[in-house]
Amino acid sequence: MNPRIVNYKNQRVLTTEQIAEAYNTDVKNIQMNFANNKDKFVEGKHFILLTGDDLRLFKNQPNTVGLVGKNASSLYLWTKRGASRHCKLLDTDEAWKQFDNLEETYFVARPQIDESQLSPELQMANSILRTLQNHELEQNRLNAKVDGIKEVVGLNSSNWRQDTQKLISKIALKDGGADAFKDVRTAIYKEVDRRGGFDLERRLINKRQRLAYEGASKTAQDKLTKVDVIADDKRVIEVYLAVVKDFAIKYGVEV
Incomplete structure:
Protein backbone atom coordinates (compact mmCIF):
# COMPACT_ATOMS: atom_id res chain seq x y z
CA MET A 1 0.00 0.00 0.00
CA ASN A 2 1.44 3.36 -1.06
CA PRO A 3 -0.55 6.17 0.61
CA ARG A 4 -0.91 9.56 -0.95
CA ILE A 5 1.90 11.78 0.31
CA VAL A 6 0.73 14.29 2.90
CA ASN A 7 2.99 16.96 4.36
CA TYR A 8 2.25 19.41 7.13
CA LYS A 9 4.78 22.13 7.92
CA ASN A 10 7.61 20.22 6.22
CA GLN A 11 6.77 17.01 8.10
CA ARG A 12 5.48 13.82 6.48
CA VAL A 13 2.23 12.73 8.16
CA LEU A 14 -0.69 10.31 7.72
CA THR A 15 -4.41 10.73 8.32
CA THR A 16 -6.32 8.26 10.49
CA GLU A 17 -7.91 6.78 7.37
CA GLN A 18 -4.50 6.26 5.76
CA ILE A 19 -3.14 4.49 8.85
CA ALA A 20 -6.20 2.25 9.01
CA GLU A 21 -5.86 1.35 5.34
CA ALA A 22 -2.12 0.74 5.64
CA TYR A 23 -2.51 -1.54 8.67
CA ASN A 24 -5.50 -3.37 7.17
CA THR A 25 -7.90 -2.39 9.93
CA ASP A 26 -10.82 0.01 10.23
CA VAL A 27 -10.87 3.65 11.31
CA LYS A 28 -12.94 2.93 14.43
CA ASN A 29 -10.28 0.52 15.65
CA ILE A 30 -7.58 3.18 15.29
CA GLN A 31 -9.78 5.75 17.02
CA MET A 32 -10.63 3.39 19.89
CA ASN A 33 -6.99 2.46 20.43
CA PHE A 34 -6.14 6.15 20.63
CA ALA A 35 -9.04 6.93 22.98
CA ASN A 36 -8.05 4.06 25.29
CA ASN A 37 -4.35 4.94 25.28
CA LYS A 38 -4.26 8.74 25.14
CA ASP A 39 -1.62 8.81 27.86
CA LYS A 40 0.77 7.09 25.43
CA PHE A 41 0.41 9.81 22.78
CA VAL A 42 1.92 13.29 22.96
CA GLU A 43 0.58 16.11 20.78
CA GLY A 44 3.30 17.49 18.54
CA LYS A 45 5.32 14.30 18.87
CA HIS A 46 2.91 11.55 17.89
CA PHE A 47 0.11 13.57 16.34
CA ILE A 48 -0.99 17.03 15.20
CA LEU A 49 -4.57 18.13 15.82
CA LEU A 50 -5.94 20.60 13.27
CA THR A 51 -8.99 22.76 13.98
CA GLY A 52 -10.34 26.17 12.93
CA ASP A 53 -8.23 28.19 10.49
CA ASP A 54 -5.41 25.62 10.46
CA LEU A 55 -7.85 22.95 9.31
CA ARG A 56 -9.42 25.22 6.67
CA LEU A 57 -5.99 26.07 5.22
CA PHE A 58 -5.06 22.38 5.19
CA LYS A 59 -8.31 21.48 3.39
CA ASN A 60 -7.58 24.08 0.69
CA GLN A 61 -4.21 22.62 -0.29
CA PRO A 62 -4.29 20.99 -3.75
CA ASN A 63 -2.73 17.73 -2.48
CA THR A 64 -5.29 17.23 0.32
CA VAL A 65 -8.45 17.22 -1.80
CA GLY A 66 -10.61 14.29 -0.71
CA LEU A 67 -8.58 13.54 2.41
CA VAL A 68 -10.75 15.57 4.76
CA GLY A 69 -14.51 15.45 5.12
CA LYS A 70 -16.21 18.66 4.03
CA ASN A 71 -17.91 19.11 7.39
CA ALA A 72 -15.05 17.85 9.55
CA SER A 73 -14.41 20.17 12.51
CA SER A 74 -11.07 18.57 13.46
CA LEU A 75 -8.41 16.35 11.96
CA TYR A 76 -5.68 14.18 13.46
CA LEU A 77 -2.43 13.92 11.52
CA TRP A 78 -0.06 11.16 12.68
CA THR A 79 3.71 11.50 12.58
CA LYS A 80 6.13 8.63 12.06
CA ARG A 81 6.24 8.09 15.83
CA GLY A 82 2.45 8.17 15.98
CA ALA A 83 2.22 5.58 13.20
CA SER A 84 4.71 3.43 15.12
CA ARG A 85 2.67 3.73 18.32
CA HIS A 86 -0.50 2.62 16.51
CA CYS A 87 1.40 -0.31 15.04
CA LYS A 88 2.45 -1.41 18.54
CA LEU A 89 -1.13 -1.15 19.80
CA LEU A 90 -2.45 -3.29 16.94
CA ASP A 91 0.50 -5.70 17.17
CA THR A 92 -0.42 -7.71 14.07
CA ASP A 93 1.97 -9.16 11.49
CA GLU A 94 0.30 -7.07 8.77
CA ALA A 95 0.69 -3.86 10.77
CA TRP A 96 4.38 -4.49 11.46
CA LYS A 97 4.99 -5.36 7.82
CA GLN A 98 3.30 -2.20 6.60
CA PHE A 99 5.05 0.00 9.16
CA ASP A 100 8.41 -1.29 7.95
CA ASN A 101 7.31 -0.36 4.44
CA LEU A 102 6.20 3.11 5.55
CA GLU A 103 9.45 3.64 7.44
CA GLU A 104 11.56 2.67 4.44
CA THR A 105 9.59 4.60 1.82
CA TYR A 106 6.93 7.03 3.02
CA PHE A 107 8.75 8.58 5.98
CA VAL A 108 12.16 8.77 4.28
CA ALA A 109 13.30 12.40 4.27
CA ARG A 110 14.20 13.72 0.85
CA PRO A 111 17.52 15.58 0.57
CA GLN A 112 17.12 19.33 0.35
CA ILE A 113 18.33 20.99 -2.81
CA ASP A 114 20.76 23.84 -2.45
CA GLU A 115 19.33 26.24 -5.01
CA SER A 116 22.50 28.33 -4.98
CA GLN A 117 24.20 25.44 -6.79
CA LEU A 118 21.65 25.43 -9.59
CA SER A 119 22.01 27.27 -12.84
CA PRO A 120 20.30 30.69 -13.12
CA GLU A 121 17.75 29.14 -15.47
CA LEU A 122 16.78 26.39 -12.98
CA GLN A 123 16.65 28.88 -10.12
CA MET A 124 14.25 31.02 -12.12
CA ALA A 125 12.14 27.96 -13.01
CA ASN A 126 11.93 26.99 -9.33
CA SER A 127 10.93 30.53 -8.42
CA ILE A 128 8.17 30.57 -11.04
CA LEU A 129 6.93 27.15 -9.87
CA ARG A 130 6.73 28.31 -6.25
CA THR A 131 4.85 31.44 -7.34
CA LEU A 132 2.34 29.36 -9.30
CA GLN A 133 1.87 26.96 -6.37
CA ASN A 134 1.28 29.83 -3.95
CA HIS A 135 -1.18 31.40 -6.38
CA GLU A 136 -3.05 28.08 -6.69
CA LEU A 137 -3.24 27.73 -2.90
CA GLU A 138 -4.61 31.24 -2.51
CA GLN A 139 -7.10 30.72 -5.35
CA ASN A 140 -8.33 27.49 -3.78
CA ARG A 141 -8.74 29.26 -0.46
CA LEU A 142 -10.79 32.05 -2.07
CA ASN A 143 -12.87 29.57 -4.08
CA ALA A 144 -13.66 27.59 -0.94
CA LYS A 145 -14.74 30.76 0.82
CA VAL A 146 -16.95 31.82 -2.11
CA ASP A 147 -18.52 28.36 -2.32
CA GLY A 148 -19.28 28.49 1.38
CA ILE A 149 -20.95 31.88 1.01
CA LYS A 150 -23.01 30.62 -1.94
CA GLU A 151 -24.23 27.71 0.16
CA VAL A 152 -25.25 30.00 2.99
Whole structure:
Protein backbone atom coordinates (compact mmCIF):
# COMPACT_ATOMS: atom_id res chain seq x y z
CA MET A 1 0.00 0.00 0.00
CA ASN A 2 1.44 3.36 -1.06
CA PRO A 3 -0.55 6.17 0.61
CA ARG A 4 -0.91 9.56 -0.95
CA ILE A 5 1.90 11.78 0.31
CA VAL A 6 0.73 14.29 2.90
CA ASN A 7 2.99 16.96 4.36
CA TYR A 8 2.25 19.41 7.13
CA LYS A 9 4.78 22.13 7.92
CA ASN A 10 7.61 20.22 6.22
CA GLN A 11 6.77 17.01 8.10
CA ARG A 12 5.48 13.82 6.48
CA VAL A 13 2.23 12.73 8.16
CA LEU A 14 -0.69 10.31 7.72
CA THR A 15 -4.41 10.73 8.32
CA THR A 16 -6.32 8.26 10.49
CA GLU A 17 -7.91 6.78 7.37
CA GLN A 18 -4.50 6.26 5.76
CA ILE A 19 -3.14 4.49 8.85
CA ALA A 20 -6.20 2.25 9.01
CA GLU A 21 -5.86 1.35 5.34
CA ALA A 22 -2.12 0.74 5.64
CA TYR A 23 -2.51 -1.54 8.67
CA ASN A 24 -5.50 -3.37 7.17
CA THR A 25 -7.90 -2.39 9.93
CA ASP A 26 -10.82 0.01 10.23
CA VAL A 27 -10.87 3.65 11.31
CA LYS A 28 -12.94 2.93 14.43
CA ASN A 29 -10.28 0.52 15.65
CA ILE A 30 -7.58 3.18 15.29
CA GLN A 31 -9.78 5.75 17.02
CA MET A 32 -10.63 3.39 19.89
CA ASN A 33 -6.99 2.46 20.43
CA PHE A 34 -6.14 6.15 20.63
CA ALA A 35 -9.04 6.93 22.98
CA ASN A 36 -8.05 4.06 25.29
CA ASN A 37 -4.35 4.94 25.28
CA LYS A 38 -4.26 8.74 25.14
CA ASP A 39 -1.62 8.81 27.86
CA LYS A 40 0.77 7.09 25.43
CA PHE A 41 0.41 9.81 22.78
CA VAL A 42 1.92 13.29 22.96
CA GLU A 43 0.58 16.11 20.78
CA GLY A 44 3.30 17.49 18.54
CA LYS A 45 5.32 14.30 18.87
CA HIS A 46 2.91 11.55 17.89
CA PHE A 47 0.11 13.57 16.34
CA ILE A 48 -0.99 17.03 15.20
CA LEU A 49 -4.57 18.13 15.82
CA LEU A 50 -5.94 20.60 13.27
CA THR A 51 -8.99 22.76 13.98
CA GLY A 52 -10.34 26.17 12.93
CA ASP A 53 -8.23 28.19 10.49
CA ASP A 54 -5.41 25.62 10.46
CA LEU A 55 -7.85 22.95 9.31
CA ARG A 56 -9.42 25.22 6.67
CA LEU A 57 -5.99 26.07 5.22
CA PHE A 58 -5.06 22.38 5.19
CA LYS A 59 -8.31 21.48 3.39
CA ASN A 60 -7.58 24.08 0.69
CA GLN A 61 -4.21 22.62 -0.29
CA PRO A 62 -4.29 20.99 -3.75
CA ASN A 63 -2.73 17.73 -2.48
CA THR A 64 -5.29 17.23 0.32
CA VAL A 65 -8.45 17.22 -1.80
CA GLY A 66 -10.61 14.29 -0.71
CA LEU A 67 -8.58 13.54 2.41
CA VAL A 68 -10.75 15.57 4.76
CA GLY A 69 -14.51 15.45 5.12
CA LYS A 70 -16.21 18.66 4.03
CA ASN A 71 -17.91 19.11 7.39
CA ALA A 72 -15.05 17.85 9.55
CA SER A 73 -14.41 20.17 12.51
CA SER A 74 -11.07 18.57 13.46
CA LEU A 75 -8.41 16.35 11.96
CA TYR A 76 -5.68 14.18 13.46
CA LEU A 77 -2.43 13.92 11.52
CA TRP A 78 -0.06 11.16 12.68
CA THR A 79 3.71 11.50 12.58
CA LYS A 80 6.13 8.63 12.06
CA ARG A 81 6.24 8.09 15.83
CA GLY A 82 2.45 8.17 15.98
CA ALA A 83 2.22 5.58 13.20
CA SER A 84 4.71 3.43 15.12
CA ARG A 85 2.67 3.73 18.32
CA HIS A 86 -0.50 2.62 16.51
CA CYS A 87 1.40 -0.31 15.04
CA LYS A 88 2.45 -1.41 18.54
CA LEU A 89 -1.13 -1.15 19.80
CA LEU A 90 -2.45 -3.29 16.94
CA ASP A 91 0.50 -5.70 17.17
CA THR A 92 -0.42 -7.71 14.07
CA ASP A 93 1.97 -9.16 11.49
CA GLU A 94 0.30 -7.07 8.77
CA ALA A 95 0.69 -3.86 10.77
CA TRP A 96 4.38 -4.49 11.46
CA LYS A 97 4.99 -5.36 7.82
CA GLN A 98 3.30 -2.20 6.60
CA PHE A 99 5.05 0.00 9.16
CA ASP A 100 8.41 -1.29 7.95
CA ASN A 101 7.31 -0.36 4.44
CA LEU A 102 6.20 3.11 5.55
CA GLU A 103 9.45 3.64 7.44
CA GLU A 104 11.56 2.67 4.44
CA THR A 105 9.59 4.60 1.82
CA TYR A 106 6.93 7.03 3.02
CA PHE A 107 8.75 8.58 5.98
CA VAL A 108 12.16 8.77 4.28
CA ALA A 109 13.30 12.40 4.27
CA ARG A 110 14.20 13.72 0.85
CA PRO A 111 17.52 15.58 0.57
CA GLN A 112 17.12 19.33 0.35
CA ILE A 113 18.33 20.99 -2.81
CA ASP A 114 20.76 23.84 -2.45
CA GLU A 115 19.33 26.24 -5.01
CA SER A 116 22.50 28.33 -4.98
CA GLN A 117 24.20 25.44 -6.79
CA LEU A 118 21.65 25.43 -9.59
CA SER A 119 22.01 27.27 -12.84
CA PRO A 120 20.30 30.69 -13.12
CA GLU A 121 17.75 29.14 -15.47
CA LEU A 122 16.78 26.39 -12.98
CA GLN A 123 16.65 28.88 -10.12
CA MET A 124 14.25 31.02 -12.12
CA ALA A 125 12.14 27.96 -13.01
CA ASN A 126 11.93 26.99 -9.33
CA SER A 127 10.93 30.53 -8.42
CA ILE A 128 8.17 30.57 -11.04
CA LEU A 129 6.93 27.15 -9.87
CA ARG A 130 6.73 28.31 -6.25
CA THR A 131 4.85 31.44 -7.34
CA LEU A 132 2.34 29.36 -9.30
CA GLN A 133 1.87 26.96 -6.37
CA ASN A 134 1.28 29.83 -3.95
CA HIS A 135 -1.18 31.40 -6.38
CA GLU A 136 -3.05 28.08 -6.69
CA LEU A 137 -3.24 27.73 -2.90
CA GLU A 138 -4.61 31.24 -2.51
CA GLN A 139 -7.10 30.72 -5.35
CA ASN A 140 -8.33 27.49 -3.78
CA ARG A 141 -8.74 29.26 -0.46
CA LEU A 142 -10.79 32.05 -2.07
CA ASN A 143 -12.87 29.57 -4.08
CA ALA A 144 -13.66 27.59 -0.94
CA LYS A 145 -14.74 30.76 0.82
CA VAL A 146 -16.95 31.82 -2.11
CA ASP A 147 -18.52 28.36 -2.32
CA GLY A 148 -19.28 28.49 1.38
CA ILE A 149 -20.95 31.88 1.01
CA LYS A 150 -23.01 30.62 -1.94
CA GLU A 151 -24.23 27.71 0.16
CA VAL A 152 -25.25 30.00 2.99
CA VAL A 153 -26.97 32.50 0.74
CA GLY A 154 -28.87 29.66 -0.90
CA LEU A 155 -31.26 29.26 2.04
CA ASN A 156 -34.62 27.91 0.96
CA SER A 157 -37.10 30.67 1.81
CA SER A 158 -39.97 28.19 2.13
CA ASN A 159 -38.13 26.45 4.96
CA TRP A 160 -36.63 29.58 6.45
CA ARG A 161 -37.58 28.73 10.03
CA GLN A 162 -35.78 25.37 10.00
CA ASP A 163 -32.84 26.67 7.96
CA THR A 164 -32.17 29.64 10.21
CA GLN A 165 -32.58 27.53 13.35
CA LYS A 166 -29.89 25.13 12.12
CA LEU A 167 -27.56 27.98 11.17
CA ILE A 168 -27.96 29.72 14.52
CA SER A 169 -27.17 26.45 16.29
CA LYS A 170 -23.99 26.04 14.22
CA ILE A 171 -22.98 29.64 14.88
CA ALA A 172 -23.51 29.11 18.61
CA LEU A 173 -21.32 26.00 18.57
CA LYS A 174 -18.51 28.01 17.00
CA ASP A 175 -19.05 30.93 19.35
CA GLY A 176 -18.87 28.96 22.57
CA GLY A 177 -21.03 25.88 22.45
CA ALA A 178 -24.68 25.18 23.10
CA ASP A 179 -24.79 27.69 25.96
CA ALA A 180 -24.12 30.50 23.47
CA PHE A 181 -27.32 29.84 21.48
CA LYS A 182 -29.40 32.39 23.44
CA ASP A 183 -26.72 35.09 23.11
CA VAL A 184 -26.35 34.55 19.37
CA ARG A 185 -30.10 34.63 18.84
CA THR A 186 -30.39 37.83 20.92
CA ALA A 187 -27.61 39.46 18.90
CA ILE A 188 -29.37 38.52 15.66
CA TYR A 189 -32.70 39.97 16.83
CA LYS A 190 -30.94 43.16 17.89
CA GLU A 191 -29.34 43.49 14.46
CA VAL A 192 -32.71 42.87 12.77
CA ASP A 193 -34.20 45.71 14.81
CA ARG A 194 -31.31 48.00 13.90
CA ARG A 195 -31.38 47.30 10.17
CA GLY A 196 -35.12 47.39 9.71
CA GLY A 197 -36.05 49.97 12.32
CA PHE A 198 -38.26 47.37 13.97
CA ASP A 199 -39.04 46.65 17.60
CA LEU A 200 -39.49 42.89 17.78
CA GLU A 201 -40.01 42.95 21.54
CA ARG A 202 -42.90 45.43 21.25
CA ARG A 203 -44.42 43.43 18.38
CA LEU A 204 -44.21 40.28 20.50
CA ILE A 205 -45.98 41.98 23.41
CA ASN A 206 -48.70 43.27 21.08
CA LYS A 207 -49.19 39.84 19.52
CA ARG A 208 -49.55 38.22 22.94
CA GLN A 209 -52.06 40.88 23.96
CA ARG A 210 -54.13 40.20 20.83
CA LEU A 211 -54.14 36.48 21.62
CA ALA A 212 -55.25 37.24 25.17
CA TYR A 213 -58.06 39.45 23.86
CA GLU A 214 -59.13 36.60 21.55
CA GLY A 215 -59.32 34.25 24.53
CA ALA A 216 -56.13 32.25 23.98
CA SER A 217 -54.67 30.45 26.99
CA LYS A 218 -51.68 31.77 28.91
CA THR A 219 -49.70 28.78 27.68
CA ALA A 220 -50.44 29.67 24.05
CA GLN A 221 -49.39 33.25 24.69
CA ASP A 222 -46.13 32.21 26.36
CA LYS A 223 -45.27 29.90 23.48
CA LEU A 224 -45.07 32.82 21.08
CA THR A 225 -41.53 33.84 20.11
CA LYS A 226 -39.95 36.59 18.09
CA VAL A 227 -39.73 34.18 15.17
CA ASP A 228 -43.55 34.07 15.19
CA VAL A 229 -43.55 37.86 15.04
CA ILE A 230 -41.05 37.81 12.18
CA ALA A 231 -43.28 35.38 10.29
CA ASP A 232 -46.11 37.95 10.27
CA ASP A 233 -44.25 40.42 8.05
CA LYS A 234 -42.58 39.54 4.75
CA ARG A 235 -40.19 42.48 5.01
CA VAL A 236 -39.09 41.43 8.49
CA ILE A 237 -38.50 37.89 7.20
CA GLU A 238 -36.24 39.25 4.46
CA VAL A 239 -34.21 41.33 6.92
CA TYR A 240 -34.00 38.41 9.35
CA LEU A 241 -32.73 36.05 6.63
CA ALA A 242 -30.12 38.59 5.55
CA VAL A 243 -28.88 39.02 9.11
CA VAL A 244 -28.64 35.27 9.76
CA LYS A 245 -26.73 34.81 6.50
CA ASP A 246 -24.31 37.59 7.45
CA PHE A 247 -23.72 36.02 10.86
CA ALA A 248 -23.14 32.62 9.23
CA ILE A 249 -20.58 34.08 6.82
CA LYS A 250 -18.89 36.00 9.64
CA TYR A 251 -18.43 32.82 11.69
CA GLY A 252 -17.49 30.67 8.71
CA VAL A 253 -20.47 28.39 9.11
CA GLU A 254 -21.26 25.95 6.29
CA VAL A 255 -24.72 24.68 5.49
